[in-house]
Amino acid sequence: MQKVLITGAASGLGRALALRFAKEGADICVADINAEGSKETVTMIEAAGGKGWTAHLDVTVPEQWEALRHDVEERWGSIDVVINNAGVATGDRIDAGEWAWWEWIIDINLKGVALGCRTFTPMMKNQNSGYIMNTASLAGLMVLPSMASYNVTKAGVIALSETMHFELDAYNIKVTALCPGFFRTNLDKTMKTSDPSMLKFVDKVFEKSELTADEVADRAYKSLMKGELICNPHPIGRKAVFIKRYLGFLLRWQLRKASVDLKRRELEAKAKKNSA
Numbered sequence: 366m367q368k369v370l371i372t373g374a375a376s377g378l379g380r381a382l383a384l385r386f387a388k389e390g391a392d393i394c395v396a397d398i399n400a401e402g403s404k405e406t407v408t409m410i411e412a413a414g415g416k417g418w419t420a421h422l423d424v425t426v427p428e429q430w431e432a433l434r435h436d437v438e439e440r441w442g443s444i445d446v447v448i449n450n451a452g453v454a455t456g457d458r459i460d461a462g463e464w465a466w467w468e469w470i471i472d473i474n475l476k477g478v479a480l481g482c483r484t485f486t487p488m489m490k491n492q493n494s495g496y497i498m499n500t501a502s503l504a505g506l507m508v509l510p511s512m513a514s515y516n517v518t519k520a521g522v523i524a525l526s527e528t529m530h531f532e533l534d535a536y537n538i539k540v541t542a543l544c545p546g547f548f549r550t551n552l553d554k555t556m557k558t559s560d561p562s563m564l565k566f567v568d569k570v571f572e573k574s575e576l577t578a579d580e581v582a583d584r585a586y587k588s589l590m591k592g593e594l595i596c597n598p599h600p601i602g603r604k605a606v607f608i609k610r611y612l613g614f615l616l617r618w619q620l621r622k623a624s625v626d627l628k629r630r631e632l633e634a635k636a637k638k639n640s641a
């Protein structure tokens with residue numbers, strides 16, 4: 366039976382990943398700050414024929430990672446899969462929003478992932494085996510306007526995963542960066558933005574998504590088991606990366622157009638505020 370630890374598994378993609386592993390009969394540690402959601406996930410895992418347990422974890426706190434490593438050692442003695450998936454979102458122009466939101470998102474999305482990797486790599490090195498998946502985003506590959514702090518954390522997770530992919534290859538530890546486009550979860554509920562139109566935009570792209578959370582989880586599972594460096598599950602995401610790599614002029618043209626549109630909307634919003 367595979368021993369699988371998933372952070373952020375109380376909701377959204379983490380829960381879908383837990384249920385995907387449950388189909389394989391895995392034993393799953395649901396690690397999250399949301400105790401109620403974690404319990405629900407375990408109930409769902411059990412209903413799907415798997416086995417699960419909850420662990421309270423705030424991914425930003427090194428001591429809590431240390432306590433979790435201790436619990437895993439006591440309970441399992443070894444570990445097969447670690448998925449650093451917990452994450453939050455921001456969406457703002459570079460000069461908008463609060464500086465504290467940069468610290469918030471870097472602590473969770475980037476340092477939280479690095480802490481998870483640092484905590485469980487020694488155990489995997491001793492075993493000479495293991496799989497690590499770090500949830501990044503298409504946003505880390507395409508780095509589009511108005512999402513600087515989110516983009517930075519996700520590009521950082523890709524850089525971290527690529528570094529580890531080769532650093533740990535000789536230890537038979539496979540490392541994958543998961544880079545999905547948008548799909549419906551609860552990510553918008555905790556998103557921080559000073560721009561109300563951003564939430565409307567996210568709702569629209571969630572609605573239009575080519576994949577559900579379950580479909581992303583299925584593709585992620587297969588990619589992880591193959592030990593791929595990057596999992597880019599959305600067809601539109603693969604097309605975007607192709608265009609960036611081989612037809613960069615087209616993307617740059619689109620982004621310059623988008624910049625003009627962003628400026629127009631910002632000036633309109635300022636004018637409206639001044640006349641109110």
Ligand SMILES: NC(=O)c1ccc[n+]([C@@H]2O[C@H](COP(=O)([O-])OP(=O)(O)OC[C@H]3O[C@@H](n4cnc5c(N)ncnc54)[C@H](O)[C@@H]3O)[C@@H](O)[C@H]2O)c1
Nearest residue numbers: 373375376377378398423424451452502547548550551552
């Ligand atoms: N939904 C999308 O469109 C999308 C696209 C690309 C990447 N992602 C990434 O997928 C991952 C999962 O997000 P989701 O979309 O399922 O959102 P979600 O909000 O449904 O789930 C996120 C989970 O992370 C947990 N979490 C947040 N902060 C935490 C902390 N400090 N410690 C422990 N757990 C914490 C939450 O409690 C929640 O259970 C995130 O890394 C997100 O950036 C999502």
